[in-house]
Amino acid sequence: MITILYTSKHGATAKIARVINTYLDHTCTLMNLDELDMAVLEKTDTIVLGVPVYYGALDPKMVDFIKKNQGLLIKKHYSIYITALFHTEFMSYITKEFDYSILKNVTTMAGLGGAIYYPDLSIQEKMVLAVMNKNRPIIPKEHHVNIFENFDNHEIELFSQKIKRIDNYACK
Numbered sequence: 123m124i125t126i127l128y129t130s131k132h133g134a135t136a137k138i139a140r141v142i143n144t145y146l147d148h149t150c151t152l153m154n155l156d157e158l159d160m161a162v163l164e165k166t167d168t169i170v171l172g173v174p175v176y177y178g179a180l181d182p183k184m185v186d187f188i189k190k191n192q193g194l195l196i197k198k199h200y201s202i203y204i205t206a207l208f209h210t211e212f213m214s215y216i217t218k219e220f221d222y223s224i225l226k227n228v229t230t231m232a233g234l235g236g237a238i239y240y241p242d243l244s245i246q247e248k249m250v251l252a253v254m255n256k257n258r259p260i261i262p263k264e265h266h267v268n269i270f271e272n273f274d275n276h277e278i279e280l281f282s283q284k285i286k287r288i289d290n291y292a293c294k
């Protein structure tokens with residue numbers, strides 16, 4: 123049994139969870155951390171953690187969950203995917219937050235891309251993104267009013283295949 127546990131302010135991390143679930147033949151339980159169900163997690167063999175990046179750091183709610191629930195995670199196969207525009211830098215976001223005691227037990231990790239849904243953003247978020255984009259241009263100008271997605275579809279498929287293999291192995 124696989125559970126994908128995620129946080130998602132604007133929907134991209136949730137969207138990736140749904141795509142992974144599709145690659146896994148709709149066999150996963152999708153769980154938003156805001157609706158955490160520990161009884162389901164206790165029963166699950168494989169936990170996939172979906173963690174977005176904001177302001178140069180992993181979402182603190184999920185970081186807190188992972189740190190407080192190391193005991194539970196160690197008993198499972200657990201994997202992490204990062205949702206971020208600068209997704210190739212996922213390891214630097216991860217190593218900034220987690221030490222070896224957590225990382226040595228992670229089965230697989232990946233950076234899968236991110237998205238900006240402009241109509242959903244607050245003025246403050248738009249300002250932060252404008253500064254970020256000025257310093258390190260990543261969002262083309264024509265996307266500044268609408269939707270920009272830079273999901274790495276190939277990585278999403280590879281990550282899903284790894285999860286499938288891990289869970290098949292766990293169930294043997």
Ligand SMILES: Cc1cc2nc3c(=O)[nH]c(=O)nc-3n(C[C@H](O)[C@H](O)[C@H](O)COP(=O)(O)O)c2cc1C
Nearest residue numbers: 130131132133134135174177178206207208236237
């Ligand atoms: C206010 C704000 C700050 C962000 N900061 C970063 C960042 O520092 N690095 C990065 O790679 N992506 C950054 N992003 C992009 C997010 O990681 C991307 O929008 C991701 O899809 C967010 O996940 P969500 O849609 O599930 O909320 C930021 C996005 C917002 C709105």
